[in-house]
Amino acid sequence: MKRNIKLRLSLAIIAVLIAGYFGWQLFQPLHAESEFVENAKLDNGMNVKFRTQGDQLEIYSDQQWQPFFAKGVNVGATLPGHDPGELPIDKKTFLRWFAEIKELGANVIRVYTIHDPVFYEALVEFNEENRDSPLYFIQGVWSPEAQMFKTHDALSPLATKEFKKEIIYAVGAVYGDVKITKERGKADGKYKANAGPYLLGWSVGTEWDPPLVEATDKAYEGMEPYQGDFFKAKSGATPFENMLAEMLDTLAAFESKQGWQHPYAFTNWVSTDPLEHPGEIDRAEDLVSVDPMHIEPVNWQAGYYASYHAYPYYPEFFRSDETIKNVKNDKGEIDTYKAYLRLLKEHHKGIPIVITEFGVPASLGIGHITGLGRNQGGHTEEEQGKINVDLLHEIVQENYAGAIVFMWQDEWFKRTWNTQDFEQPVDRRKYWLNVLTNEKLFGLTGMYSSKDGPLLIDGSLDDWHQLKDKKKFDPGVPGWSSMWVTHDEAYVYIAGELENEFDPEKETLHIGADTLEGGNRHSKELGDRTLSEGLETLVTIGKTLDSQVTIASNYDFTTRYWGVVNGMAPVVEEEMNDDSGIFKPWKLIVDMEFSPPAAKYYRPYKDVPAGQLKRGTTDPASTDYNSLTMWQAKGNVVEMRIPWMLLGFSDPSSLLAMDYGEKGGKLQTRKVDGIRLVPWITDRSTGQIKGLGDGGDVVDVSKLPKYKWKPWNQVQYQERLKKSYAIMQEAFRKIGGDN
Incomplete structure (x- = not known):
């Protein structure tokens, strides 16, 4: 009875959707197949370009079915300064990107959701100009996360209605x-371009939240398997899997009206995979499974495949599970990612698997x-490329059907768990680039950022002379001739002209940053001087291990939030006093303290350094280019760029710095009027300080000028291919699948 009611409700919803969202369009003649695309015809008259065959994908080309390895990139929906729901990318940009993606050696792109009409128009136009080697795409359908979480039930009428609506719109697009x-945060407009002939397949949904899956499965325990005209759930399928079978069946019902069939999958990830992970510490990460093998096509000859997001660093079992430390890679190293790929492949016998997300950030x-x-971050662009190629190589070795790297373009709006509490307000993340957020x-x-390229960190002031918005200061301290300062969306840039050549083996350069009332007025780095105003952070330039940004101990974000507020990080009470005299290394948490019952066993708190300043050049044309370069010195010139967050800023675009207080379990922010920079030089052999008056003096720094800037609500940025592009290009071109 319960199932019959649900079926009737589903049919009613579909009927309403047909009438309300497509109207008369669904009863028009089917689209004619593209004259530029060769495809097969099924006995029922359906067009098919791609299909699954065993555990691989195939493409119809040269009047026969041929193996096809999907190699490509995920393409996002946004640009710097915008949220993804704004969909700011224009046709010209898409066309340029498609050419670069094709030149990369890719044969497919994947999009997560419906784009504006210009995306499909650009793709059709590009492919009609590249008929011999078009760029295919996988269309995603975004799941109704808001409705699912509102009801905590993925099978609620509210959630399923919204999901089906999105599916129907996606087919039409x-x-x-x-x-x-028009609907806030979503694509809209009139869709006229038929991109269906260039579609490789569909991937429905997003990364599933394990507690949501568990709640849905418990709420509908005993539910009969879904039986559709095109897709069905097998005996033993969970209620959540039944929901997915119903969504795939809905998709097939509407796509068949267009005269086409394509391979189908639902999006999945390691956290809800069907494998058991005995070495996973977090019970939530091995709580439930969503198994593609519990769904099968009934009357869908294009077939069905599995789609997984799989990264080598998450969840934790990739480094802790002893049961997967039994496989070696080509370099003879124990490789848990390769072991995982092998186990996942063994489970999905008979269907293809495409790793639809993999990669590491630079x-x-x-x-x-x-x-x-x-690791998830801490890489140069070259390291990013090499690691991505290693992962790609292993996916190919384990006989997967495709590998789609994450991702094509950087996305400023994104957040990361260990910096998100320091980026406030959250709706302004898109206006600045926090390079600590991987x-x-x-x-x-x-x-x-806008000056990353025009202003090179290379030890030369030539490009500084071209800047119109720089400010020149007289530091007023011995050893320094002048100081130039400017900024952009990611960094504060500082160039110092010294009286003598800078030698980091013999001396250390310090620049203290004062943004708020409080901070360290004395420290070992200041010798026996005391400042009239305290410093929140301290930039040190010298030998390799010395070059870093440190932070006043009572201002230290990581210790305050993860120690004082959340009780995980070690807290030394004396270090929490104002003017403690201690500058601590800037760190980011990588492991929260975790205990049973949420954890299978105890795991201690762990953090890693985040304030290191690497010496090098940011000139991409140089063989010494390093994307993580933060300083360089030549002769008497020292140049540096300091990420905003290392200087204490939660949102430089609105002049907000992190304050000293906490309230309601959150760190507080305060609007500031600039940064007072206090420079000095220390002789490494004697410890003697050049500048800041004589020993024992209270140094009045209040008269030093502040570097000030205006808030911004629009961004400028520099777009260019990373060094990882060329490395991936070489790897992609060695892989077949260019039909």
Whole structure:
């Protein structure tokens, strides 16, 4: 009875959707197949370009079915300064990107959701100009997360209705057969371009939240398997899997009206995979499974495949599970990622698996650590490319059907768990680039801040002379001739002209930053001087291990939030006093303290350094280019760029710095009027300080000028291909699948 009611409700919902969202369009003649695309015809008259065959994908080309390995990139929906729901990318940009993606050696792109009509128009136009080697795409359908979490039930009428609505719209968008009304945060407009002939397949849904899956399964325990006209759930399928079978069946019902069939999958990830992970510490990460093998096509000859997001650093079992430390890679190293790929492949016998997300970011900040250095962040662009190629190689070796790297472009709006509490307000993340937030920097195409390129960190002042918005200060301290300062969306840039050549083996350069009332007025770095105003952070330039940004101990974000507020990080009471005299290394948490029952066993708190300043050059034309370069010195010139967050800023675009107080379990912010920079030089052999008056003096720094800037609500940025692009290009071109 319960199932019959649900079926009737589903049919009623579909009927309403047909009438309300497509209207008369669904009863028009089917789209004619493209004259530029060769495809097979099924006995029922359906067009098919791609199909699954065993555990592989196939393409119809040269009047026969041929193996096809899907190699490509995920393409996001946004640009710096915008949220993804704004969909700011224009046709010209898409066309340029498609050419660069094709030149990369990719044969497919994947999009997560419905784009504006210009995306499909650009793709059709590009492919019609590249008929011999078009760029195919996988269309995603975004799941109704808001409705699912509101009801905590993925099978609620509210959630399933919204999911089906999105599916119907997606079909119309792909085939150029719908007009979508404006809705905040979503694509809209009249879709006329038929991109269906260039579709490789569908991937429905997003990464599933384990507690949501568990709640849904418990609420509908005993539910009969879904039986559709095109897809069905097998005996033993969970209620959540039944929901997915119903969504795939809905998709097939509407796509068949367009005269096409394509391979189908639902999006999945390691946290809800069907495998058991005995070494996973977090019970939530091995709580439930969503198993593609519990769903099968009934009358869908294009077939069905599995789609997984799989990274080498998350969840934790990739570094802790002894049961997967039994496989070696080509270099003879124990490789848990390769072991995982092998186990996942064994489970999905008879269907293809495409790893639809993999990769590492080229960022200063690190979010998770794992073996073989494949951490979530902390990589140069070259390291990013090499690690991505290693992962790609293993996916190919384990006989997967495709590998789609995450991702094409950097995304400034993104957040990461270990910096998100320091980026306030959250709706302004898109206006600045926090290089400590690794999620922003996965792209093969870099979206650099506006001066990253025009202003090179190379020890020369030539490019500084071209800047119109720089400010020149007289530091007023011995050893310094002048100081120039400017900024952009990611960094504060400082150039110092010294009286003598700078030798980091003999001396250390310090620049203290005063943004708020409080901070350290004395410290070992200041010798026996005391400042009239305290310093929140301290930039040190010298030998390799010395070059870093440190932070006043009672201002230290990580200790305050994860120690004082959350009780995980060690807290030394004396260090929490104002003017403690202690500058601590800037660090980011990578492991929260975790205890049973939420954890299978105890795990201590762990953090890693985040304030290191690497010496090098940011000139991409130089063989010495390093994307993580923060300083360089030549002769008497020292140049540096300091990430905003290392200087204490939670949102430089609105002049907000992190304050000293906490309230309601959150760190507080305060608007500031600039940064007072206090420079001095220390002789390494004698400890003698050049500048800041005589020993024992109270140094009045209040008269030093502050560097000030205006808030901004629009961004400028530099787009260029990262060094990882060329490395991936070489690897992609060695892989077949260019039909």
